[in-house]
Amino acid sequence: MWLFDKDLWIEIFHTLGKNMLRTFLTMLGVIFAMIILVLLLGSANGMSNGFNKLFAGTASNSLFVWGQSTSEPYKGFERGRRIRYKLEDADILKKQIPEIEVLAPRIELGNHRGVVTVYRNGQTSGSSVYGDFPEIDNITKKKLVEGRFLNQTDIEGSKKVCVIGEETYKLLFDKGENAIGQEIRINGIYFSVVGIYKPNNNINIDGENAVFIPFTTFQKAFNSGDRMGWMAIAVEDNTPVPIVEKQIKDILKAKYDIHPDDERAIGSFDMSEIFNNITAFTTVLKGFSFFVGIFTLLAGVIAISNILLITVKERTQEIGVRRALGATPKIVKRQIVVEAIVLTAFAGLVGFAVAVGILSILDAMWGSGDDFPFVKPMISIPQFVISFVLMVGLSVLIGLLPANRAVRIKPIDALREE
C-alpha cells in the first residue's frame, strides 16, 4: 500500500519543505477558506445555541388560550359578548383531546394585563396577580432564586402562600431582606411568600413583577367561583399545535355558543410558531453558512490546483529528470496528487486551528452575554468531519489536473528546455 510507503512521504515532505515559500503561498487560499467556513458555521451554531438558551425552560410545543369578545352575533346573542371560561372547561378539554399533555388553568386579578396594588409594611407595588396550578411550571419554567414554587399541597389546602417575581421583591422589600415567610397583602388578604423567581433570559410571558398564588386560594380569597382566565397548554411533542388549537376552539365555540366563523372570540397564542420560525431561521443560516463556506473552500482548493499547475510548469525540468531516471508516470502522478492532498489537509488544519482560536476569543468576549443570542460559537464534530472529508476529496480530484499535466511532460521535451 503506497499510503504507508515511508519513502513517498519523506520525498513529499522534502519537496514541500524545501520550497517553503511556495508551499505557504499555495496553502494561503485554503487556510483563509477554512477560517471563513469555520467562523461562519461556528457563528451560526452560536446563534442557534443562543436562541436555544433564550427559550430554555419554555415548552416549545405549547399554546395559550384566553377569552375575548365575540365579533359575530350568534344564536340570539349580540356581538361584543365577553367570553369567560369555567374551570370545568379544563377537564372537558383534557378529556376530549388526548394530545394535550399538560393543561394549566390560570386566573388573573383585575383585567387582563392589569395590575393590582400589593402592600407590605408601607411599601407597595403594582403587580399582576395570578391564581395558578403547579403544572404551569412545566410549560413556563420559573427560575427560583429562593424558596420553592407552588405545589399540590398548596392547592389542596388552599394555602395563603405566594411566589413573587424579583421585581416585586425589589419594590416590596429592602435590599438583602429575607422575604421567605414574610407576608404581603393583596386586596386586604395576607399571603406568605414561599419563593422568589427570576426571569431566566427566556421568553417571559408573565413579566417579572407578578405574584403567583394557588388557584384554589384565589377562588376563595377573591371569590372568583369557577371562573378561569386563561389556559397554558402543552401538546405532545409530535402533534402540531395548530391541530390541537383548532380542536380546542371548536369545543369551546360549541360550549359558549360562539359563531363557528368568529375569529375574535377566542384568543390564542401558538408558541410553537415562534420556535418553528426561529428554528427555520437558524437552519437556513447554518445551511447558508455551510454553502458559502464550502464554495469558499472549493475556491481555495482550486487555487491550490492552480498554483500546482504553475509549479508543474516550473518543475518541468525536474519532472523530466525524474522520468529519465526511472520515475513511471504513476509515480509522478501520485507525487503531485499527494502533494495536493498534504497541502490541502495541512492548510485546512491550520485554518481550522486559527478559526477555533478566533471563535474561543469571541466566545470569551460575548459568549455569555444575556442581551445577544450568541452562545458557545463552535462547529460540531460532524460539521468539521464533513468539511474536512469534502475538502480532501476535492483536493484529490483537483490534484489530478496538475498531475496529468505533469505526466504529459515528455522527458525529452523537459530536458531540451534548458
Add this chain to the structure above:
Amino acid sequence: MIEIKDLHKSYKMGSNVLHVLKGINFKVEEGELVAIMGSSGSGKSTLLNILGMLDGADSGEYTLDGVPIKNLSETKAAQYRNKFLGFIFQSFNLINYKSALENVALPLYYQKVPRKERQEKAMKYLERVGLKPWADHLPSELSGGQKQRVAIARAMAAEPKVLLADEPTGALDSTTSYEVMDLIQKINDDGNTILVVTHEEDIAHMCKRIVHLKDGVIVEDKKVEQVRAEQYV
C-alpha cells in the same frame, strides 16, 4: 550490448517532414567507449534520445542487452531506463533542492531500494567521483565540474548496462572537461559501456571508437587510439 538495425526517424515541422535519421546500423559491444560525433543537425542527439528510450524510432530495430526495445509504454520505458541506462546531460540536470547525496540516491529510490541501502550506495558512488565531503551540499554550492561529477555518480548509482552522455563537457572549461573525461575513462576501465555524444574533436579522441554522423547517416566508424585525459589534469 547495443544493436541497431536500419533506424529511421523523422519529425514533422508544420507541412515539412524532417528526415533526421536515415537508416542507422550500429553495434556496441560491452565495455566500449564510443564517441558519437557530428555537427548540429546531424542527428546525433536524436540517436541518443532513441538509445535512451526518451524517444521512439519510426522504423528499425533496437536491441539493448538482448531485450528488443519496441512499442514501449511510458511505464515500461521508465522501468527500462531505470534498469538499463544512466544519463549524463550537458546541463547536469541535478534537482536543485536536493543535496548531492539525495540526487545520487534518486534512481535508487525509483528502484525501490530501501532508504538505508540507498544512502550507502549513493555515498559509495559519490566517493568514487571524489565528492564524498560534498555529500550534503546543494547543487548551487558546487562548481560546474563537481555538478557533472555528481551527475555521473547519479548515472552510475543504478548500476546500468550503458551510460549515455550527451555533451557531458559542453558546459565546462577545458581543464574541467578533461577531469570529467578522466573520470569517464576510469569508469570505462572498470568495464562499463559508455556512449558520449560530442562535437569536440579532442573529447572524441579520448574515447576508443568514433562514430561520425552526417545528415542522418553514419559516414565514418573507426577505432582510435585512446588519448588519456589524465595527462592534462
